[in-house]
Amino acid sequence: MTATRLAVDYGTSNTVAMLDFGDGRIRPLLFDGSPLLPSAVYAQADGDVLTGRDALRSARLEPACFEPNPKRRIDDVEVLLGERSWPVLELVARTLGRVAAEATRTAGPVSSLVMTCPVEWGPVRRRVLAEAAERAGLPRPELLAEPVAAAAYFAAKLDREVTGGRSVVVYDLGGGTFDVCVVRRDGTGFSPLAYRGVDDFGGVDLDALVVEQIAGAIRPASPETWSRLAAPGNAADRRHFRALWDDARDAKEALSRQSSAQVFVPLADRDAQVSREAFESSASEALGRTVEVTLATVREAQVRPSDVAGLFLVGGSTRVPMVATLLHRRLGMAPTLLEQPETVVAEGALVATATATVTASAAVEAAPRSRPAPLPLAPHYAQPIPRQAAVTEQDPPVEAPRVAGPEGPPREERKLSRWMVPSIGMALALMGGTLLMGTPWAPGAGQVPLMIAGCAVGSTFFLAGGIMTWFTPRLPSGARFWVPAGYLLFAALWLAAPLLESRLPAGALRVSAAILAGTGAVLALVTAATLKAGREARR
Structure with a gap:
């Protein structure tokens, strides 16, 4: 009987799991027909915890019992849901338990597990992830840095030539955070050279820009109605608030394919139109900030342009067309974006651990950051590149206007x-x-x-x-x-x-x-x- 390996990418907004059946087949686990399992949890009054889309649906009933992003709360030890405090480890374990049940139903017992986490996570956070997996009934996981898994996928699955000494720039814009890492291939595998991130910017902030567009259409005519939506004071208004944000996220995704989208606004009982042009105009400063962070990381890694094998976009929010446009314009290299960027890290983790392309610095049991001997600074990156007006006209880049998201305070x-x-x-x-x-x-x-x-x-x-x-x-x-x-x-x-x-x-x-x-x-x-x-x- 062949051994079944499981890889899990526990993300801020969604969790992705991939199965390696041991016979050359690698398939995603499906949850309600989708490879994306929302990482959200909802605590019921009877002490049970709902996960995934069940949690999202129940959030409209009692938003105080809902936590959309447990990964963001990993340093908080406990989270108050309703009238009870829940250990973050337990909330993570509930989502991983859903993964374990589906994996067992699909392929039988799992023989080994690899999980991914941000490259900068320290021992305490990694321990929470490992213990949550064990509590969920999964094997003790091998932990792997997310950008290393992405780079392994880039090299193996896309047939890109990433020979010894060449690097991959991994740009990861997820639901709640942004990270960028330069990963170099050496004689034994992949290792991170430099990484940076923005902890308070992600897809939810782009959702906020869509909500701001909707506010511009509704607030002038119905200020009291919008006040109830923006700052809900009772359970009914909080349900409308959640529905508005869910529809805003769907509209943002639609703008990746079309020039405009309609959003039904509860309480106002009317549709509001959002346009890609207005969205990109308001998002340019915030996305320009991630581009500047990417350029700074490449400079810090001190790699020559000729040694960069590619710029790889992962994370669902990279579907926004402006992301690739700004990166191409600023860095001078065409990004690589797949149709399903959310599954890249999980599948790459299976590839990396199967082919032993992970170095000691990439496996997260070791120090989370590895700095090799510096290479000569490339002339292309040695001097600051003039800032393009289409990215931002301020120096340094400033954040786009912020609207309180579903997580709130x-x-x-x-x-x-x-x-x-x-x-x-x-x-x-x-x-x-x-x-x-x-x-x-x-x-x-x-x-x-x-x-x-x-x-x-x-x-x-x-x-x-x-x-x-x-x-x-x-x-x-x-x-x-x-x-x-x-x-x-x-x-x-x-x-x-x-x-x-x-x-x-x-x-x-x-x-x-x-x-x-x-x-x-x-x-x-x-x-x-x-x-x-x-x-x-x-x-």
């Missing part, structure tokens, strides 16, 4: 929490600098101890606050040196006056200078140590 709350620590740190650092500059340095009765105490306390505040600012999202490593540099500037300004006027006792000046110099040295050493540790972790 959770995304904004997570964004706020990511900025909370660095914001507090900046306040502490400014407080320390202010205290330092406000400390008296003129000699006088009782002022020398006060001066030394103010110097010490101000330095401590600046030290603690400055280090907290390092948690700023996507802060470049070198930017951390602003902390010792800023502190030394404060110290120099504070010491300048007493040194010029010679008004401080020599002993007090020595103590103050020792405190300032010691704090500055500690800051510089801590900064250098963390940067070194970060480089070691990426190797």
